[in-house]
Amino acid sequence: xxxxxxxxxxxxxxxxxxxxxxxxxxxxxxxxxxxxxxxxxxxxxxxxxxxxxxxxxxxxxxxxxxxxxxxxxxxxxxxxxxxxxxxxxxxxxxxxxxxxxxxxxxxxxxxxxxxxxxxxxxxxxxxxxxxxxxxxxxxxxxxxxxxxxxxxxxxxxxxxxxxxxxxxxxxxxxxxxxxxxxxxxxxxxxxxxxxxxxxxxxxxxxxxxxxxxxxxxxxxxxxxxxxxxxxxxxxxxxxxxxxxxxxxxxxxxxxxxxxxxxxxxxx
DNA sequence: CGTCCCACCTGATTGC
DNA sequence: TGCAATCAGGTGGGAC
Numbered sequence: 001x002x003x004x005x006x007x008x009x010x011x012x013x014x015x016x017x018x019x020x021x022x023x024x025x026x027x028x029x030x031x032x033x034x035x036x037x038x039x040x041x042x043x044x045x046x047x048x049x050x051x052x053x054x055x056x057x058x059x060x061x062x063x064x065x066x067x068x069x070x071x072x073x074x075x076x077x078x079x080x081x082x083x084x085x086x087x088x089x090x091x092x093x094x095x096x097x098x099x100x101x102x103x104x105x106x107x108x109x110x111x112x113x114x115x116x117x118x119x120x121x122x123x124x125x126x127x128x129x130x131x132x133x134x135x136x137x138x139x140x141x142x143x144x145x146x147x148x149x150x151x152x153x154x155x156x157x158x159x160x161x162x163x164x165x166x167x168x169x170x171x172x173x174x175x176x177x178x179x180x181x182x183x184x185x186x187x188x189x190x191x192x193x194x195x196x197x198x199x200x201x202x203x204x205x206x207x208x209x210x211x212x213x214x215x216x217x218x219x220x221x222x223x224x225x226x227x228x229x230x231x232x233x234x235x236x237x238x239x240x241x242x243x244x245x246x247x248x249x250x251x252x253x254x255x256x257x258x259x260x261x262x263x264x265x266x267x
Numbered sequence: 268c269g270t271c272c273c274a275c276c277t278g279a280t281t282g283c
Numbered sequence: 284t285g286c287a288a289t290c291a292g293g294t295g296g297g298a299c
Contacts, residue, residue, distance in 0.1 A: 002292060033275075059293080080293055081277075096277080115276045117293055150270065159294080166292055215292060235292095256272065258290085 002078050004133065004164030004204055006212035006226060008056045010084050013222055014063075015054035017086045018109060022050050023065070025102040028120075034098045034113065036075075036121035045072050045122040046101060058128040058163030073126050079117025085110045086222075130163035134204055141197040145185040152188060152196075153181035154255030165200070167257050168213055168235045173200040175234045180266045181259045182252070206231065234260040 002010065026043040028035065035042065049067035056062070061084060063074040076084060085094075087108050093100075099111040099120055111120065131144060144161050145152070155161055156170040165173075174181050176199035179192055188196070207213060212226030215236065229236070233243050238251035238260045247264040 006292075077293085079276095080291065113276095114278070115291090115293095117276070119294085148269090154270085157293090168292060213292075255270095257293090 002082070002212065003059060003166035003169050004056070005169070005207035005210075005228065007059050007061060007078065007164070008208050009212045009226060010078070011054050011056040011061045014061070014084055014086060014109065017222075018051050018103065018107070019053055020051065021107075022104040023047060023101050024104050025100075027100040027102075029098040031098055031116060033116055034118065034120055036119045037123070042074070042099075042120060042122050046074060056164075057126060058130065058132075058159060059166065060126070060128065062126055072122055072124050075119075075121045075123060075126060076111060077119040079113060079115060079119065081115040082111065082113040082118030085112060128163045129160045130158070131161070133162050133164050133200055136162075136197075138194050138197045142190055142193040145188065145193065148185040150185055151182045151254050152179060152185045153257075153259055155185040156200075157255050157257065164204075167259075168215070168232065169200070169203055169207065171235045171260055172232060173203045175262060175266060176203060178266050181254045181261050234262065236260070 023046050026046045028039040028042060030039065045067065046065060049065035052064040052066055054061060054063050059077065061076040061078070063076065065072055065074060087110055089106055089108055094112045096114040097110055097112050101109040103109065131140065145155055148155055153170050153174060156165045157167070171181070173196060177192065177196040179188065179196060207228040210227040211224060213228040213232065214225035215229055234249055237249050240249055241247065242249055242262040242265060245262065245264045247262055249260050250263050251258060251260050253259060
């Protein structure tokens with residue numbers, strides 16, 4: 001479901017509500033695919049721990065916890081349909097709930113994930129697989145794509161190059177930079193890469209400001225929708241007229257993902 | 268190693 | 284109305 005702006009919105013929302021809380025009990029669903037660490041290890045690490053902070057790294061929600069002076073991290077990757085909710089215990093459990101952290105004050109942090117593409121694990125020292133798009137310099141950004149033969153869209157989606165960008169923000173930033181998604185990453189000029197760097201950071205900042213994109217059912221920790229979808233210029237608009245030039249937007253598949261672009265504005 | 272493709276899941280929507 | 288096909292914000296493993 002969520003890309004960088006949605007994960008950031010969720011992490012910030014959860015952080016504001018549970019930072020400093022103590023976890024008294026952990027329940028997990030036993031669906032093996034969901035758990036990258038053994039469920040017992042997750043329970044042992046979190047039970048009795050205090051939540052120091054909840055933040056985003058790439059598309060992963062990182063919960064920093066301390067238990068008996070030992071620091072650890074609970075990683076929540078939301079996949080396509082994962083949600084992280086902070087609820088009062090009397091609120092009915094949603095279907096497909098896969099983990100519940102009960103807090104000392106009675107509230108519950110719930111991980112809900114219908115498609116089960118999400119993953120839960122515990123670790124320490126997590127830094128994510130790639131570079132951080134919101135703060136990377138134009139120079140370092142350009143460096144990432146040197147010599148790469150894959151399509152620029154596929155490169156943007158590759159989390160080990162740049163982490164946090166997904167299908168929506170890849171298409172939206174390529175449109176705003178005027179670059180066709182199939183262009184070979186290593187053959188973009190420095191000027192084009194600078195435009196892409198700027199467009200990507202603008203789009204991500206704007207989307208974070210609006211609470212992310214709610215395409216179907218994405219909601220943050222408090223059940224609020226995001227509003228960046230109103231500003232999508234290409235994602236979800238295949239066949240419609242380009243908002244800038246009126247040309248019909250085209251759809252194709254790049255890196256295995258549906259891709260929409262303007263054949264006139266993007267070169 | 269780089270790149271491509273498909274499997275992994277459920278649910279909503281579309282089309283016959 | 285009913286049922287099958289298609290599509291979805293993401294990864295990760297295997298094939299080439």
